[in-house]
Ligand code: SAH
């Protein structure tokens with residue numbers, strides 16, 4: 457991963473470039489510290505950054521634990537990246553959605569979804585998306601740019617600040633327990649940054665999120681599925697939404713490039729699959745498009761005996777969307793067919809509905825503070 461340099465807001469500090477410590481891998485942090493012969497401080501700094509959510513270097517020097525020369529270098533050459541919050545909306549069910557501004561003013565959305573002892577953070581991997589899945593609001597926003605690894609990790613650090621996870625004692629359970637790459641963007645079109653972020657998030661001495669608690673969702677970029685399984689070992693999510701090529705091509709143009717047979721081959725070969733570790737297939741039900749009994753039977757046939765879990769998602773409408781949600785009874789009937797065939801199938805409870813935080817509603821195109829206040 458390349459070391460990402462930033463100019464802090466309002467220009468560089470004394471004309472120098474500042475390094476974002478939250479964007480560094482552990483070995484990069486050590487290398488950077490070694491330049492000033494402070495490599496021995498790497499573990500301390502890492503723990504401070506990722507366990508304690510440290511941001512202000514003054515905290516480090518308070519007890520004389522960090523050499524003054526290092527403190528001076530940190531203050532003049534480094535920063536701890538955090539996005540700025542443009543707005544925050546809290547839903548009645550506890551879901552929190554943030555619009556976050558990156559260093560260059562580009563904005564992404566991040567959503568926290570608490571559910572009992574589990575708290576899932578849905579992070580974005582790109583600003584916009586190059587793909588144009590017809591049912592997806594993000595797909596209407598063209599790609600502005602990829603997020604860096606630091607900006608992905610920054611969403612997690614930011615959320616932990618906000619929900620109080622950085623102040624925990626050893627006994628209190630953390631609230632943010634899972635991370636899903638199901639926000640804006642196609643993670644496998646920003647593979648390297650996503651991979652670096654996964655490595656930072658799962659580092660045992662840092663955030664220590666087990667890779668079994670990290671899910672990367674793809675619309676079906678086949679070559680990176682194999683690579684992800686081999687290199688990262690995270691859970692795999694597939695946005696499927698149709699079980700026949702002709703239908704899937706219509707709603708997800710990427711299917712022309714990677715048709716279902718290839719996609720299924722890559723899924724079957726995904727390492728570490730078992731009944732305890734299944735691929736999560738998302739299937740959004742669009743009224744009269746992909747929600748018939750035949751569609752359900754096609755889905756059963758397609759998934760065969762693969763260790764799979766199907767997440768049926770009632771379509772979340774957005775202004776100008778070309779589809780309607782399937783009626784509740786249709787969702788139920790569709791689910792029954794899957795269950796009767798022995799497929800694990802849940803209906804995703806729509807969370808954060810009242811703040812438009814639900815999946816596929818994430819877009820930041822043209823949003824202004826005034827507009828979002830009206831949400
Ligand atoms: N680009 C990746 C990550 C985004 S995940 C991917 O497509 O997998 C967002 C999930 O929400 C995807 O499963 C997507 O297909 C689904 N989705 C998009 N728009 C939706 C909508 N309007 N209603 C319900 N689900 C939607």
Ligand code: SF4
Pocket residue numbers: 585586587588589592593594595596639640641642675695
């Ligand atoms: Fe992009 Fe995923 Fe939306 Fe498709 S569903 S447009 S891949 S974010």
